[in-house]
Amino acid sequence: LPSGARAAWSTLFSHVQSGKISAVNVSDLRIRARKRLPKQIFDFIDGGAGDETTLRANRTAFDRVLLRPSQLVDVSRRNLATSVGIDRLSVPVMLGPTGLQRLVHRHGELEAARAAGDAGTVYVISTASGFSMEEIAAVASGPLWFQLYLWRDRDVVKGLVDRAARAGCTALVVTVDTPIVSIRDRDHRNGMTVPPRVTAKTIAEGVRKPRWVREFLMGPPITFGNFKESDIPGLDSSVGIMTYVNKEMTNPAATWSELDWLRDLWPGKLLVKGILSAADAELSLEHGADGVIVSNHGGRQLDGAPATLDVLPAVVAAVGTRGDVLLDGGVRRGSDILKAMALGAKAVLIGRPYWWGLALDGRQGVTDVMGILRRELDLALGLVGRTDVADLDMSAIDASVTGSGIPTFRP
Ligand SMILES: Cc1cc2nc3c(=O)[nH]c(=O)nc-3n(C[C@H](O)[C@H](O)[C@H](O)COP(=O)(O)O)c2cc1C
Numbered sequence: 001l002p003s004g005a006r007a008a009w010s011t012l013f014s015h016v017q018s019g020k021i022s023a024v025n026v027s028d029l030r031i032r033a034r035k036r037l038p039k040q041i042f043d044f045i046d047g048g049a050g051d052e053t054t055l056r057a058n059r060t061a062f063d064r065v066l067l068r069p070s071q072l073v074d075v076s077r078r079n080l081a082t083s084v085g086i087d088r089l090s091v092p093v094m095l096g097p098t099g100l101q102r103l104v105h106r107h108g109e110l111e112a113a114r115a116a117g118d119a120g121t122v123y124v125i126s127t128a129s130g131f132s133m134e135e136i137a138a139v140a141s142g143p144l145w146f147q148l149y150l151w152r153d154r155d156v157v158k159g160l161v162d163r164a165a166r167a168g169c170t171a172l173v174v175t176v177d178t179p180i181v182s183i184r185d186r187d188h189r190n191g192m193t194v195p196p197r198v199t200a201k202t203i204a205e206g207v208r209k210p211r212w213v214r215e216f217l218m219g220p221p222i223t224f225g226n227f228k229e230s231d232i233p234g235l236d237s238s239v240g241i242m243t244y245v246n247k248e249m250t251n252p253a254a255t256w257s258e259l260d261w262l263r264d265l266w267p268g269k270l271l272v273k274g275i276l277s278a279a280d281a282e283l284s285l286e287h288g289a290d291g292v293i294v295s296n297h298g299g300r301q302l303d304g305a306p307a308t309l310d311v312l313p314a315v316v317a318a319v320g321t322r323g324d325v326l327l328d329g330g331v332r333r334g335s336d337i338l339k340a341m342a343l344g345a346k347a348v349l350i351g352r353p354y355w356w357g358l359a360l361d362g363r364q365g366v367t368d369v370m371g372i373l374r375r376e377l378d379l380a381l382g383l384v385g386r387t388d389v390a391d392l393d394m395s396a397i398d399a400s401v402t403g404s405g406i407p408t409f410r411p
Contacts, residue, residue: 022368023368023372025332025333025372025376026332026333026353026356026369026372026373027332029353029356029357029360029365029368029369030046030352030353030356032356032360033045033104033355033356033359033360034046036209036211036212036359036360037104037209037212037359038196038202038205038206038209038212039190039205040187040190040191040192040196040202041103041104041192041196041212043186043187043190043192044103044184044186044187044190044192045103045104045352045355045356046186046352047184047185047186047187047300048184048298048299048300048303049182049183049184049185049299049300049301049302049303050182050183050185050303050304051185051303052299052303053299053303053304054296054299054302054303054304054305054306054307055298055299055300055303055330056299057299057306057307057310058296058298058299058307058308058309058329058330059330059332060307061307061308061309061310061330062309062330062331062332062333062335062336062339065309065339065343065397066397066398067335067338067339067342067380067384067396067397067398068384068395068396068397068398068399069383069384069385070384070385070386070395071385072385073385073386073387074387075381075382075385075386075387077387078378078381078382078386078387078388079387079388079389079390080092080374080377080378080381080389081120081389082346082347082389082390084122084324084326084346084347085170085171085269085290085324086170086269087122087143087170087171088120089120089121089122089347090119090120090121091119091120091121091370091373091374091377092337092341092346092347092348092377092389093119093121093331093337093347093348093349093350093370093373093374093377094116094121094122094123094124094145094326094347094348094349094350095112095113095115095116095121095122095123095124095349095350095354095366096124096328096349096350096351097124097125097126097127097145097147097173097175097273098126098351098355099126099127099128099129099130099224100126100128100129100130100194100222100224101129101130101355101358102130102131102219102220102222103130103194103196103222104212104215104355104358104359105215105219105358105359105362106215106216106218106219106220107131107219107362108129108130108131108219108358109125109126109129109130109131109135109136109225110131110135110136110139111358111362111363111366112354112358112363112366113125113136113139113140113142113144114139114140114141114363115354115357115363115364115365115366115367115370116140116142116366116370117140117141117142118141118142118363118367118370119142119366119367119370119371119374120142121142121143121370122142122143122144122145122170122171123136123140123142123143123144123145124144124145124146124147124173124349125144125145125146125147125164125169126147127146127147127148127149127160127226127249128149128224128226128245128249129224129225129226130222130223130224130225131225132225132226133146133163133164133167133169133225133226134163134167135225136167137167137168137169143170144167144168144169144170145169145170145171145172145173145271146160146161146164146167146169146171146172146173147172147173147174147175147273148160148161148164148172148173148174148175148262149175149178149249149250150174150175150176150178150179150250150251150254150258151248151249151251152248152250152251152253153248154261156248157262157265158265160226161262161265161266163226165266165268169268170268170269171268171269171270171271172262172266172268172269172270172271173271173272173273173293174259174262174270174271174272174273174289175273175274175297176254176272176273176274176275177273177274177276177295177296177297177301177302178249178250178274178297178301179250179251179252179254180250180252181246181249181250182297182300182301182302182303184300194222194242195221195222195223196216196222212359223241223242224241224242224245227241227244227245228241229241256283256286256287259272259284259287259288259289260287260288263287263288263289269290269291270288270289270290271289271290271291271292271293271324271326272284272289272291272292272293273292273293273295274293274295274296274297274301275292275293275294275295275315276294276295276296276305276306276308276311276315277311277314277315278314278315278317278318279318280292281315281318281319281325282318284323285319285322285323289323290323290324291319291323291324291325291326291346292315292319292323292324292325292326293325293326293327293328293349294308294311294312294315294325294326294327294328294329294345295308295327295328295329295349296308296329298328298329298330298351298352299329307329307330308327308328308329308330309327309329309330309339309340309343312325312327312340312343312344312345313343313344315344316343316344316345317344324346325344325345325346326345326346326347326348326349327340327345327348327349328348328349328350328351331348331349331350331353331373332353333373333376333380334372334373334374334375334376334377334378334379334380335376335377335380336348337373337377337380337389338377338380338381338384338389338392338396339397341389341392342392342393342394342395342396342397343394343397350369350373353369353373354366354369354370356369357369377389384396
């Protein structure tokens, strides 16, 4: 072989060996993460509720919507930056709230929050994070939001909200699609528990997944960072913190009055996450929210719920200029971000994609995910003949082909 070709081969070989060959797109990272993680962990991240109808629908909705380019527009300068409330985003993609990232990386949320800051975007801390909000705030360089579940115990909620304010969180995200925790069939089949139980099967798998085992063994115990047994008066220690948190985090009796109470508690920006209709968007605003996140929990709660992109236009029409509308669920491409923004979303959030990056390479892996999405969004923006994400509107959506146009309005 000529020396140039030999050098290229040896670089390629060393990259493959070190697992660092650059991914072409975000879905490539999913395939790699699947190889890296034990099946029960991968499925816990990847799976959805029931038959996963909603999980799939989130994706097909993006595929059904096509774009309408405007040609011969000067797109030599393009802007991806936007603002949500007081927070400036250098790219309109936030890292959504997802619990227990310690499952895939020893530093879990700490790495992801650092990467969000590197990317110039918001990191949303989950109530169920593996590290505490204070630990995350200590390492984060970008804006932080805090996601709250509607707990049964208002004292616990008040404690969390006060801490979020002290930790410098600029928005409160109240998740309302979890009155009951849904059944995810994959988790049931795999016997998924938190922390993962060590059984003969997990040991056998661990032998084939040494990198994950190393992360698992090297980090602190897997638990909920925002709660210590000593913080919870009357906690029955035979029940344990996991059972307590899982049970208490959901409140099947919660109604909109809970939001009124939270509104009085939290003076900053308050967003309601899990909205799938114009009617609920309206109620969110009536009860004091500054905006909504159109979300079906990534298809992990009500199987049969609509795809988020399909209901986005109706929610945007209902909210109008009274608040911000964000969206999550199935965002895997820069063009998905562009479609959501053209249909009225101010920005989007991602869940699973950044877990894949985190599982593969911690902070750098999440940075890679953000880099891919940023590149793809920039490309899509230029090719659709627009120069600023903040100016995107319906005119960038193609409505000429039946079945591929604007999603149906369901007020
Ligand atoms: C592993 C995992 C854990 C999650 N944990 C939470 C959580 O603690 N709070 C919450 O509001 N949503 C949670 N979600 C839902 C995400 O915030 C988000 O709605 C969803 O992942 C978006 O869909 P995507 O994964 O297709 O991007 C979780 C999602 C995943 C995949």
